[in-house]
Amino acid sequence: MPNNIEKLSALIITYNEIGYIQKCIESVSFADEIIVVDSYSTDGTYEFLVEHPKVKVIQHPFSNFTSQKAFTLKQATNDWVLFLDADEVVSKKLETEITSTINSDNTKEAYWFYRKFMFQNKPLNFSGWQTDKNYRLFRKSKAQFSDKKIVHETLEVNGSSEILKEKLTHYCYKDYKDYKGKMLKYGKLKAKEAFYREKKFTYLALLLKPSWKFFNHYFLRLGFLDGKKxxxxxxLNALGVLEYCKELKRLEKKNELAYYLVMP
Incomplete structure (x- = not known):
């Protein structure tokens, strides 16, 4: 073990996460500092965070996930950061693995986490999520969020990485309305990202992509084993892809209209 104990910053972004942020904050109480960047919640999330003795909360307008997380990362005072979503929870076993990992002699620059997905407090074992993993623990000095994506942000790591053994618990599905709204929001942001990268809308994609998403996750990725869940x-994942296609078409039409309006 090293002589000096490494300090850890827990970072979270929020918007209307009351009912979930409490469990998240409690699970990272072992961190040396907890910083939450809130994009002006209206459901009591901000008020809860302001009153919490261990939390430093900052309100910052939301543009996209990448810019919000990049801003949040800058607020950390420690090199080691644990970046969580507000609906994620660190188990005691994962807490032990995190603290022992950052204080070991043979540390990497970043660590992947596999996630255990929860559907209304019941495990979701398949449906395309069984191989999902994300960077959650890394050195601030060795990583940055890529500006090439605005949703499902990508962390660029200058160095080596490993996968931790314990899984992070992710309460992905609160209720139908919430998850549907999330998928539609992701679809629109992905369309904006694709539009900036000059990808084109096609009716063939509109027809095939949502159907393929459902078929792939439900049959090939064994979603049927999760039953009604x-x-x-x-x-809803397929609906998000449909929204992506429709939004890409809307952006192209809007761009065409703007072009004709400025023509002499």
Whole structure:
């Protein structure tokens, strides 16, 4: 073990996460500092965070996930950061693994976490999520969020990485309305990202992509083994792809209209 104990910053972004942020904050109480960047919640999330003795909360307008997380990362005072979503929870076993990892002699620059998905407090074992993993623990000095993506942000790491053994618990599905709204929001942001990268809308993609998403997650990725939960998740994920295609078409039409309006 090293002579000096490494300090850890827990970072979270929020918007209307009351009912979930409490469990998240409690699970990272072992961190040396907890910083939450809130994009002007209206459901009591901000008020809860302001009153919490261990939390430093900052309100910052939301543009996209990458810019919000990049801003949040700058607020950390420690090199080691644990970046969580507000609906994620660190188990005691994962806490032990995190603290022992950052204080070991043979540390990497970043660590992947596999996630255990929860559907209304019940495990979601398949439906395309069984191989999902994300960077959650890394050195601030060795990583940055890529500006090439504005949703499902990508962390660029200058160095080596490993996968931790324990899984992070992710309460992905609160209720139908919430998850549907999340998928539609992701679809629109992905369309904006694709539009900036000059990808084109096609009716063939509109027809095939949502159907393929459902087929892939429900049949090939074994969503049917999750029962009714699998049908719901796979359908809403496909709906997000449909929204992506429709939003890309809307952006192209808007761009064409703007072009004709400025023509002499």
């Amino acid at each position: 699998g049908i719901t998740i796979c359908y």
